Amino acid sequence: MRIIILLRNVMLAAVLVFLGGVGLSKSANASEVSLQELLKKAKYVGTETCATCHDKEYKEFKLSTHARISNDKGTEGTAQGCEMCHGPGSIHVDAGGGKGIGIINPKKNPDTCFSCHMDKKMEFRLPYHHPVLEGKMSCVDCHDAHGDNVRPGSATSIEGVNGVCFKCHKEQQGPFVFEHAALRDGCVSCHKVHGSINDKMLNIRDANLCLRCHIQTNFPTIGGGSHAGNALSGRLSEGTCFSGGCHTAVHGSNFDAHLRY
Numbered sequence: 001m002r003i004i005i006l007l008r009n010v011m012l013a014a015v016l017v018f019l020g021g022v023g024l025s026k027s028a029n030a031s032e033v034s035l036q037e038l039l040k041k042a043k044y045v046g047t048e049t050c051a052t053c054h055d056k057e058y059k060e061f062k063l064s065t066h067a068r069i070s071n072d073k074g075t076e077g078t079a080q081g082c083e084m085c086h087g088p089g090s091i092h093v094d095a096g097g098g099k100g101i102g103i104i105n106p107k108k109n110p111d112t113c114f115s116c117h118m119d120k121k122m123e124f125r126l127p128y129h130h131p132v133l134e135g136k137m138s139c140v141d142c143h144d145a146h147g148d149n150v151r152p153g154s155a156t157s158i159e160g161v162n163g164v165c166f167k168c169h170k171e172q173q174g175p176f177v178f179e180h181a182a183l184r185d186g187c188v189s190c191h192k193v194h195g196s197i198n199d200k201m202l203n204i205r206d207a208n209l210c211l212r213c214h215i216q217t218n219f220p221t222i223g224g225g226s227h228a229g230n231a232l233s234g235r236l237s238e239g240t241c242f243s244g245g246c247h248t249a250v251h252g253s254n255f256d257a258h259l260r261y
């Protein structure tokens with residue numbers, strides 16, 4: 001318990017540092033910079049104040065992962081509840097609310113998220129990444145910060161995790177005559193979706209990506225064909241399971257049960 005409190009305090013300190021004006025993403029445009037300036041004068045008003053106008057978000061938020069780490073009745077003057085992501089709300093509240101009025105919307109700028117999820121910022125800087133820091137997409141495309149089911153990938157189920165990807169990657173959705181059953185474990189069983197050092201955001205770029213599941217010694221009979229002996233070592237020296245001209249249809253195929261094309 002003590003560790004949790006300590007962790008929370010560290011994170012809240014990070015929010016405060018952020019609100020002090022540290023580290024804007026490249027995505028931050030001029031209006032966001034002036035918003036940061038404006039918010040230096042704002043005060044924290046507490047979640048209950050937000051609730052008076054935003055009943056829907058208030059109810060959703062109560063069920064979310066982030067609500068568990070926040071303390072609604074927190075010490076005055078610190079970021080709690082809504083304000084840990086939206087920043088101090090006094091200016092917004094005094095103005096009677098409104099879009100773009102004295103409040104941070106993390107959809108436009110993920111910096112408040114990074115104040116706690118520093119490691120994610122690093123991941124988005126890896127050579128192969130989703131263009132979040134470039135401002136072409138946002139955390140919100142894959143995560144529902146308010147929803148009751150905010151789990152990794154935003155939804156409750158593995159299907160939900162993939163569902164979020166299919167909004168943009170229709171090709172991998174199929175339906176395929178021969179679907180690769182690995183997809184049921186989620187795209188994340190092969191891809192690091194924030195960013196990766198490997199091309200195509202793969203977890204690993206060699207046969208180990210596949211051998212984690214296809215673990216049989218010499219995997220002689222995946223689908224009945226033999227991989228044992230020289231044929232295999234010959235093949236693997238040309239590339240890996242999916243790049244050696246072998247199982248190129250890794251996500252699924254309409255023509256070949258062995259996902260070769």
Ligand code: HEC
Pocket residue numbers: 045046047049050051052053054082083086088089090092093096097098099100101103104105
């Ligand atoms: C007096 C009523 C009122 C209070 C109190 C209030 N808001 Fe708002 N807020 C509004 C209105 C009205 C809008 C505009 C909604 C729209 O146009 O859809 C809004 C918009 C927003 C937006 C969207 C901003 C954007 O630019 O996209 C956020 C985020 C927000 N409020 C968060 C909060 C938070 C957090 C609190 C508590 C600190 C809060 N609000 C308190 C009335 C209020």
Ligand code: HEC
Pocket residue numbers: 047050051054057058059061062066081082083084085086105106107140145146
């Ligand atoms: C974990 C971070 C986080 C917390 C905590 C949080 N929000 Fe949000 N909020 C977001 C993000 C991200 C968006 C943008 C969502 C989108 O546009 O899909 C958002 C959007 C909003 C909007 C605008 C919705 C719209 O349709 O434009 C309102 C209003 C809002 N939040 C109010 C609140 C209130 C009230 C609370 C506390 C009860 C709260 N938020 C807590 C992250 C958070």
Ligand code: HEC
Pocket residue numbers: 110113114117120130132137138139140141142143152153161188193194
């Ligand atoms: C392309 C979709 C996508 C985008 C964009 C995205 N995420 Fe994620 N995120 C995921 C998926 C999928 C998982 C689950 C990963 C897993 O299970 O290995 C995840 C997991 C997480 C987790 C929890 C698990 C962990 O790795 O610690 C956090 C925290 C997180 N994301 C934060 C963020 C933040 C902050 C942003 C924006 C700056 C962001 N994500 C943008 C898809 C995305």
Ligand code: HEC
Pocket residue numbers: 011012015065066069084085106112113114115116117139140143145150151152153154
């Ligand atoms: C005040 C610190 C703080 C802020 C700000 C914050 N998070 Fe988190 N977030 C956390 C912590 C702590 C956890 C881990 C909770 C747990 O493990 O149960 C978490 C968990 C998550 C998860 C994993 C959800 C799960 O169920 O495990 C995602 C995804 C995530 N955050 C995304 C975001 C996004 C997107 C934003 C910005 C809109 C954001 N966070 C802002 C502290 C924060």
Ligand code: HEC
Pocket residue numbers: 129130131136137141142153161162164165166167168169187188191193199200201
């Ligand atoms: C909002 C749209 C959007 C969503 C949602 C989305 N992506 Fe992407 N994805 C992109 C964009 C844009 C790129 C970058 C393409 C580029 O840089 O040329 C990309 C690139 C990729 C790549 C690398 C492709 C390549 O050719 O290098 C992979 C793999 C990927 N996404 C997987 C996923 C997975 C898995 C999910 C779900 C967790 C997901 N994406 C969700 C838009 C999205």
Ligand code: HEC
Pocket residue numbers: 162165166169172173180182183186187188189190191200202242243250251
């Ligand atoms: C069994 C492992 C595996 C799973 C599961 C998987 N992928 Fe892939 N994916 C790969 C490999 C391997 C490549 C690279 C192929 C290459 O470089 O020739 C790739 C490439 C991609 C690309 C780049 C375009 C392409 O087809 O080469 C996108 C986009 C992509 N995957 C999205 C997804 C999405 C979305 C999911 C979940 C529905 C998913 N992947 C699940 C292994 C996987």
Ligand code: HEC
Pocket residue numbers: 180181182185189190209210211212213214222223224241242247250257258259
């Ligand atoms: C998350 C686990 C997982 C990963 C990772 C994985 N697979 Fe699979 N794969 C499966 C499952 C489960 C099946 C279905 C097995 C069955 O029907 O007996 C399957 C089936 C296949 C099949 C069809 C079997 C046949 O009859 O020929 C091929 C080919 C295949 N995988 C290749 C790959 C390749 C190539 C990779 C690496 C890019 C890979 N797999 C990674 C779980 C996985």
